[in-house]
Amino acid sequence: MQRICFCLQVKRDRLEEYKERHRSVWPEMREALRQAGWGNYTLFLRDDGLLIGYVETPDFERALHEMAITEVNRRWQAEMKDFFESDSGLGADEQMRPVGEVFHLD
Amino acid sequence: MQRICFCLQVKRDRLEEYKERHRSVWPEMREALRQAGWGNYTLFLRDDGLLIGYVETPDFERALHEMAITEVNRRWQAEMKDFFESDSGLGADEQMRPVGEVFHLD
Numbered sequence: 348m349q350r351i352c353f354c355l356q357v358k359r360d361r362l363e364e365y366k367e368r369h370r371s372v373w374p375e376m377r378e379a380l381r382q383a384g385w386g387n388y389t390l391f392l393r394d395d396g397l398l399i400g401y402v403e404t405p406d407f408e409r410a411l412h413e414m415a416i417t418e419v420n421r422r423w424q425a426e427m428k429d430f431f432e433s434d435s436g437l438g439a440d441e442q443m444r445p446v447g448e449v450f451h452l453d
Numbered sequence: 454m455q456r457i458c459f460c461l462q463v464k465r466d467r468l469e470e471y472k473e474r475h476r477s478v479w480p481e482m483r484e485a486l487r488q489a490g491w492g493n494y495t496l497f498l499r500d501d502g503l504l505i506g507y508v509e510t511p512d513f514e515r516a517l518h519e520m521a522i523t524e525v526n527r528r529w530q531a532e533m534k535d536f537f538e539s540d541s542g543l544g545a546d547e548q549m550r551p552v553g554e555v556f557h558l559d
Contacts, residue, residue, distance in 0.1 A: 350495050350507075352495070352497040352505055352507065354499065354503070354505075365555070366555050369555045369556040370555075372556060377558055380558055381558065386558075386559070387559065388556075388557065389456050389458070389554055389556065389557045389558075390554070390555050390556040390557075391458040391552040391553060391554055391555065392552065392553055392555045393460065393552050393553075397460070397552075398555075399458055399460075399552060401456075401458065401495075401507045446497040446498065446499050446503075446505060447497060447498055447499075448495055448496070448497050449471070449472050449475045449476075449496050449497065449498045449504075450475040450478060450494075450495065450496040451494065451495045451496075452483055452486055452487065452491060452492075452493075452494040452495075453492070453493065
């Protein structure tokens, strides 16, 4: 099982709306994540907009791909895109780069 | 069980040394963490020195306290202190403020 951490940047003037949207993530989006192998998945949001994701999955590249090909993810990411700072024009899920692990204790 | 995320800032000129030190955390420090309730504890380090901690524990304030009163933690934190950016003069473990959770999927 891989432990993955990634960081994204939410626009500071949209933090409250971002939080609100994540209180009611679509059930079909939650189910798609599960099916794609996203386990023990948590998002943390710092006051300055730094979004930190933590997820456990057998293979993160595969988990990203399995989501990317779903229709519900396309709809969700389209709605989320404007919440994020992005120079690249990429969607949030296309910017999830793993941060290196330096220590682990079970 | 609480899921806790915290951020610290490692000095950019000491990243390699920080990583090296965490490849061989003292066994007695690992055991003290376990005894204090630190479970599934991972540290991730971004290239710019952002250190992200993720830990699962019944009560984070208590887990911090249970470590703070150990002799091995005092020794460990004394050796780690200079690795971190700090305006406050506090040790790393005294700067671990939980980042708010906005989403979770089991």
